[in-house]
Amino acid sequence: MNSTSEENEPKFGGMDRRTFLRTLAAAGVTATAGAAFMLPGTNLMVMPNSKGYLVVDMAKCMGCVSCMMTCSMVHHGEASLSLSRIQIQQDSFQSFPNDIHMAVCHQCEDAPCVKACPVEADHIDIVHGNIRTIDPGRCIGCTQCIDACPWLPKRLQFNPETRTVQKCDLCANTPYLDEKGGPGGTQSCVKVCPTGAISYVEKMPKQHDPYAYNVNLRDQGWVELGMTDKDFKLKEG
């Protein structure tokens, strides 16, 4: 289940994974109270989907990294690009639109990072809309979750001070945010972004598709500002 393309996904009695899980659910075999569990007799982990996702528009980002600084500020009380759960990379010597890359956690359907965690620190948080998140109190800093993340740059970060790993929790655990975070609440990166280049959606983007989390968030207003609303096929993953 660590594969990165749908073609390589294991089939279950001729069904793909999503159909298989839906069938299990219909049969009453659900993840108890939303938690992930191993399907008896298999190496399959069953986990409920996150109730929210971040998507980005890489052609709309202006590289101010306000999202990164705000992300680490609401979580840690300090601004740091290394402690940000969203990563913006830029190279001003490249031409638009290849000059900026945005990377968000996919809250993956099959969450390889959760499966890789040997101590269940990386887990499904049923209280906060099934986000994939890490309990820093349990994390032993082995970084197997980072290795398991199929995307580059990796969507989990190693904090060298605490020697634990962190990842995007859609702002569920944010001691320095006045508002309620998590699915259904505020996502700091979305709220701070000056151009609206990050959006929160409830529908799961297509999994294992490196283009699926980069969407076109530009509208007529953007065009009035003199820029383009053209679609660009840019890999977010």
Place this chain on the structure above:
Amino acid sequence: MEMKSRGYGGHILHLRLSTLDHEVIPTVRYARWGGGNGLGTALFWDYCKDKTIRDGRDPRNVVVIATSPLCGTMAPSAGGRCEIVGVSCGQYPVSWFSRSNIGGRLSSNMKYAGWDAIVVSGKAPHPVWVEIENNHVRYHDAGKLWGKDARQTQLTLFGMLDRQNQGWGWQPLPGKKDEMTYTTQRPAIVCITPSGENQSIHATLVHDAGNVSGQGGYGAVLGSKNLKAISVMGTGSVKAADPAALVRARFRVKERYAPDVHNPNLQHWGFLGNPMAINFSGGVFHSTRRKACAGCIMGCRLNFDTGYGNESKCQATAWYAHFALQYTKGDQQKAAEIAMRAGDYCNVMGINTYSFSTSLLWMEKMWHKGLLGPGKKIHSELDFSTLGSWEFAKAFVDAFAYRRDIGELFGDGIVQGAIKAGFEKEWRGGELDHPYWGIPAHGYDPRAEVEWGYATILTDRDINSHEFNALYWGLTFNVLQGVPPLVDPEEAATIIAKKLQPYVSGPECMDYSDKNIYSDAVMNLTRWYIHNNRFWKNSALFCDLRWGDLIDTNAPDNIGATGDPEVGEQVYWNAVTGDGIGFVDGLKKGHRTFVLQNAIWALQGRHRDMVHFADYIYEKDLEHTHFPFFMWSTRDENGIWRYEDVMHRRLDREKFEDFKTRFYRAEGLDPATGWPTEKTLRELGLEFAVGELKRHKKLGREA
């Protein structure tokens, strides 16, 4: 509270180039200066042992690159500016201790690396570049970088510094296991180019594609020190005293002031909420993105799909546009493409485009008159018949970068070159429009926009501070768009005057009619302007193109964000530093910095008799500017406010001298000389400067 817990990196790095070593200075010693311009001035005072130098290329000069507690945070449009101070070069008659500023990612990386400032002193025995990786500092030989332009230099260093060859994925930085740190980011590199190496006073410092420190000739200053580049990689953090308050204020300022990108108001007045990119090339480039410095609330630059012009803005996009339009016979788009390439090339070659803002027009005139050309009074082999073409732009910029052809004569300054070639009369008469300190007018002539001129001549360089100038641009755009002014003149003057309390008592400070421009009200507005420039703008490092925000039509009552109790500058400062200061407290800090700078200028030889505009500002009416009008608020004898064209006038020498006397007195400077008095120095906590001024007989006399 520890410095580290309130926005500071905690340390200042002193690069001692002559011995190729460094020392670490605890920032706590300089805490009262805040950052940026104030911090840099204080460090210059301590580390420059001979302040009588009059040209920044003197090896005794000290340059300070300084951040603020807000750098590296998302304080709106304050997270990415970086201040540069030191004795400048290329000014006339003296190159003063001056300042410049650069955007992008440099200051944020310095902060993440734990450095609040970098002091550069001495001269390296051979070309070097400096690698800073958190607290690790290394000198490297720059022999192979010498001669490379800004792009080549940075791309070469990016390649060398990507040691793991991971293409900037999560990059472990070298260190022992316990010190291992990670980043996805590229280092921030600031470098000089051949123009700096050749010590042309037009040489800039360049960071990334288009972040440029133009004025002051600091590229030449670092060139004279054999310092090719500084690379900074920081993986740490900036801690805030009250993180939740910082987040709250950033969200709130976006709600109240930031442009609505879904429904932009293109007629908007003000700077914080300005939705427009600042591109004056005159062309239409749709396949672009907005590009911003770290932490900006709305990027003012563009990145393009054309392969050139990234991060260029304002003057860089404008300097060649007129000539290109002439050359292309009115083909606006083709001209714009040439203008963008020319601007980009100045950034690549590290040339200050402001140097050409009025001088190229003058050179064209000299060529038409037969005074410029091969073997002429101004010798040049450049083919001025192709002025406006890309080929000419490249040859012209190269000439200045390599100090050859016309760049040889003007390599130490445009006015200096004109005088050398026998054109002093043309400069003094205004044909060569350089009204103050031998530098070109910014486009806001002292005869029209008086506060800009006053503050420039009373400080050290083109003040380049747009908070009042926002009124000019708002009005100008409304005129060009054919719509009535969005804010009526009395309301505008009243809103602005309230922002300036307690410096001014009422809206008369915004009356720029002929009779009022020398008044105490305008004098006090000028004092506020300089103090704001010295602290909030260039020490706290709120970007000039977003702050101060005096009028802003994005707010329902048109009242800008500056000093606002919820979203004003002091709110972010306090959230990060925990200082608990008011907006006016910041202005007082600006005053202190300004007085210390006056002490440095006095040591450099300044006397009030030198503080005057070029003769033509007093002797000729203003007849030309960007547009055929220059609108500003005025009030007549009956107290009726209106917007009026304030061109077609000149300044009165005697009245300005009287203005200066009152200004010096109000600032605690000796009106006879302009030098700081002992009483003022002691009152402001600058008693350390008394002895040095006394020794040089430059201490002002008490009134």
